Amino acid sequence: MRPQASRGAPVSPETAHAPASWLPWSWRSKEDLEIPIPRYFVKDKLQVLKSRQNILEQILSETSTSKEQGRIVKALTLEEAILIVQISERARQGRLRAKFMLEIRMQEEKDRLSKYRVASTLAPEIAAIRIQKVWRGYTGRKIVKKERAEEMIFIEMVPPPNFEQPSLAQLQVQKTALQQHVVQEVHEVEYQEALISLKEQVRAVEGMDIKEALQEKIRQWFVECRNTTGRFPDFPDAEKGGSAAIFASKTPQEVLQELAAQGGRKKKEKKDKNEEKKKKKKKKGKANKEEEEDGWKIAESHFLPTVEEGQNTFEAIWKNRNEDSNPSQKYVAELIKEEKRKEVEEEMRVQVDELMRQELKNLKLAVDRDKGSKKKGGKKKKAKKGKKKKKEKDFTMHRTINSLYEELIREGLLMRPRNVRLSDFLGEYNYLGTTLRQTDIEPMPSLLDVRQLIALYGILPLGSQAVHEKAPLVKSLLLAGPSGVGKKMLVHALCTETGANLFNLSPHNTAGKYPGKIGLKMMIHMVFKVARMLQPSVVWIDNAEKVFYKKVPKMEKQLEPKRLKKSFPKILKSIKAEDRVLIVGTTRRPFDAELKSFCRGFQKIVLIPRPDYTSRFVSAVV
Numbered sequence: 327m328r329p330q331a332s333r334g335a336p337v338s339p340e341t342a343h344a345p346a347s348w349l350p351w352s353w354r355s356k357e358d359l360e361i362p363i364p365r366y367f368v369k370d371k372l373q374v375l376k377s378r379q380n381i382l383e384q385i386l387s388e389t390s391t392s393k394e395q396g397r398i399v400k401a402l403t404l405e406e407a408i409l410i411v412q413i414s415e416r417a418r419q420g421r422l423r424a425k426f427m428l429e430i431r432m433q434e435e436k437d438r439l440s441k442y443r444v445a446s447t448l449a450p451e452i453a454a455i456r457i458q459k460v461w462r463g464y465t466g467r468k469i470v471k472k473e474r475a476e477e478m479i480f481i482e483m484v485p486p487p488n489f490e491q492p493s494l495a496q497l498q499v500q501k502t503a504l505q506q507h508v509v510q511e512v513h514e515v516e517y518q519e520a521l522i523s524l525k526e527q528v529r530a531v532e533g534m535d536i537k538e539a540l541q542e543k544i545r546q547w548f549v550e551c552r553n554t555t556g557r558f559p560d561f562p563d564a565e566k567g568g569s570a571a572i573f574a575s576k577t578p579q580e581v582l583q584e585l586a587a588q589g590g591r592k593k594k595e596k597k598d599k600n601e602e603k604k605k606k607k608k609k610k611g612k613a614n615k616e617e618e619e620d621g622w623k624i625a626e627s628h629f630l631p632t633v634e635e636g637q638n639t640f641e642a643i644w645k646n647r648n649e650d651s652n653p654s655q656k657y658v659a660e661l662i663k664e665e666k667r668k669e670v671e672e673e674m675r676v677q678v679d680e681l682m683r684q685e686l687k688n689l690k691l692a693v694d695r696d697k698g699s700k701k702k703g704g705k706k707k708k709a710k711k712g713k714k715k716k717k718e719k720d721f722t723m724h725r726t727i728n729s730l731y732e733e734l735i736r737e738g739l740l741m742r743p744r745n746v747r748l749s750d751f752l753g754e755y756n757y758l759g760t761t762l763r764q765t766d767i768e769p770m771p772s773l774l775d776v777r778q779l780i781a782l783y784g785i786l787p788l789g790s791q792a793v794h795e796k797a798p799l800v801k802s803l804l805l806a807g808p809s810g811v812g813k814k815m816l817v818h819a820l821c822t823e824t825g826a827n828l829f830n831l832s833p834h835n836t837a838g839k840y841p842g843k844i845g846l847k848m849m850i851h852m853v854f855k856v857a858r859m860l861q862p863s864v865v866w867i868d869n870a871e872k873v874f875y876k877k878v879p880k881m882e883k884q885l886e887p888k889r890l891k892k893s894f895p896k897i898l899k900s901i902k903a904e905d906r907v908l909i910v911g912t913t914r915r916p917f918d919a920e921l922k923s924f925c926r927g928f929q930k931i932v933l934i935p936r937p938d939y940t941s942r943f944v945s946a947v948v
Contacts (some may be wrong), residue, residue: 359755359774361781363748367789368825375825378860382742385735410834460756517657524659525666529673536671540569540678547572548686558690561683568679628796722852727859729854734829738837739853743828747784748777751812751819754940770935779932780816788862788906789824800929801901802909804870806916807934813912816934817866820910824862829853832868833887846889854900854907862906870911874919874927894927 368375406867478484492500562571642879643661652658722730734740753773762769783803787794805813821828832855841850857863867873872887873894890897901907911928913919925931 333846339869361778363781363785363823367823375431382735385732389736464856513656520657520662525663527670528663529670530665533670533674537674539679540675541682544569544572544682558686561686569675587681678940721848722855727856730856734852734856739829741828741830744818746815746822747819748780748819748823749814751777752941753937773937773941776932780820783930784820784908785823788908790827791906794906799903801898802928804911804913804928804931805934806913807929808936809938811934815932817864817910817912821864824860826864827857827860829857829863829865831865831890833872835887836889837885846893850893850897857907858905865909867909867911869913871913871915871919874924
């Protein structure tokens with residue numbers, strides 16, 4: 327149902343018949359505020375997720391059966407068995423006796439009331455009138471209730487009874503969508519096969535021609551450099567791009583000058599950096615009051631270049647392309663060949679570079695022999711050894727990922743997420759938020775805002791590698807709120823929407839597992855190694871405040887809830903920019919933790935309030 331405009335709002339003649347997007351007021355509904363979650367997050371890796379789920383269920387079933395087999399049944403003695411039978415029999419007799427006494431008491435009460443009951447002396451006509459009155463009142467209320475329901479449906483305040491049932495058009499759309507998915511899967515398989523076959527075809531047919539063309543270009547460069555500078559050039563190393571640096575649309579003289587000037591540039595850069603540091607120090611002490619404030623400016627989006635590149639590709643290739651000969655929308659072989667030709671050229675370039683380095687070496691030796699002078703090899707300058715970074719020890723170097731995966735499942739550190747969607751987290755928009763802000767009162771966040779933040783900070787970066795690389799890096803997220811508001815549900819929805827693995831490092835789950843410092847290092851290493859290899863992954867810490875306790879209660883000292891506190895900063899540092907791993911903490915008592923280290927450990931903190939009236943009403947209706 328479209329939201330109605332305010333009755334008191336004046337409508338100008340220019341906008342009386344204008345489209346909805348032209349109107350001065352907003353015709354947007356709350357559905358427009360929802361962040362759409364792409365379906366390809368799970369669809370593209372559906373087979374991998376199914377195989378992982380099968381392995382998970384198989385291991386969980388094996389562990390449950392082994393636990394049942396490991397239970398020891400204690401045999402009872404004759405006296406203990408007799409005692410149990412006596413207790414159960416006496417309890418049965420007591421229940422029967424209580425039921426019998428209740429029936430007797432109720433019968434006595436009926437007999438007592440019947441003594442005071444007077445026989446009815448009402449006339450038949452009056453009795454019939456009373457019955458008619460009751461019946462007509464009942465039928466009248468029923469008719470009014472029916473008419474009121476019809477009126478509410480007519481004014482679109484209540485959905486009709488068959489509103490949720492799909493129509494024939496919707497069923498046809500669903501059927502068409504399923505057929506499209508099947509065709510897309512077939513085309514995807516054909517496309518992947520064509521990528522391999524066409525690359526081999528390009529290598530077999532055009533490989534030798536590409537190789538000869540590269541060799542000819544490099545030889546021509548040798549000759550041009552010899553003619554202009556009087557000596558053969560130095561061939562660029564593979565680290566600097568090899569022969570690709572030669573074909574950068576530059577003359578041989580420019581290439582030689584660049585190679586020779588690289589050493590001088592480094593010195594200049596160091597001097598420039600030192601001068602800049604000195605200037606910054608001077609400027610820090612002097613505040614320029616005359617400068618005008620520019621105000622807040624929107625930063626340029628990191629996704630804009632990608633959008634522009636896609637638009638340029640569309641205009642260059644697809645905009646004016648005639649697809650009449652390809653009605654089934656299969657792959658275009660010529661476009662694939664163009665891409666694979668570049669890959670084959672890069673592969674051939676590596677081989678050609680090795681051959682041409684040897685050829686250049688032989689040419690230099692031949693020229694030196696003709697001159698009759700032997701070129702003495704100068705002492706190679708030793709490269710300055712930089713400080714070697716300590717490599718993290720791989721405690722599981724000789725183990726496979728599958729074995730680590732199985733061990734984490736058996737230990738209960740890797741669990742199966744519930745099949746919950748983000749849309750199942752019901753909640754409405756705070757319609758009074760703007761009014762409260764106008765009176766300098768900051769309103770509580772609505773549940774719709776919570777869904778938006780979970781999608782922005784969690785689902786989109788975990789589901790897409792492209793979004794993860796360009797969006798602000800969020801390594802840890804804390805969901806804080808009272809019990810029963812859906813914190814755990816949001817964690818499971820985060821895994822369901824992205825197909826992520828769910829690791830549980832909650833204090834109550836890690837208690838007694840991998841004891842000692844070495845065991846703790848092994849546990850953290852295994853969890854995050856598997857999380858990186860099988861990304862996206864979510865590492866869940868329930869009751870996160872216990873990890874940062876100010877003082878551990880006596881009842882919880884055996885659980886060692888603060889085991890992860892010292893390792894937590896190292897864990898955050900170990901998560902690199904390319905790792906789609908998110909640490910999610912949930913807490914209902916954040917004030918029990920040491921707030922400084924607690925807030926430092928989680929980059930984003932999302933407050934989840936109790937549902938307001940509108941959210942409770944929507945959930946009740948649904």
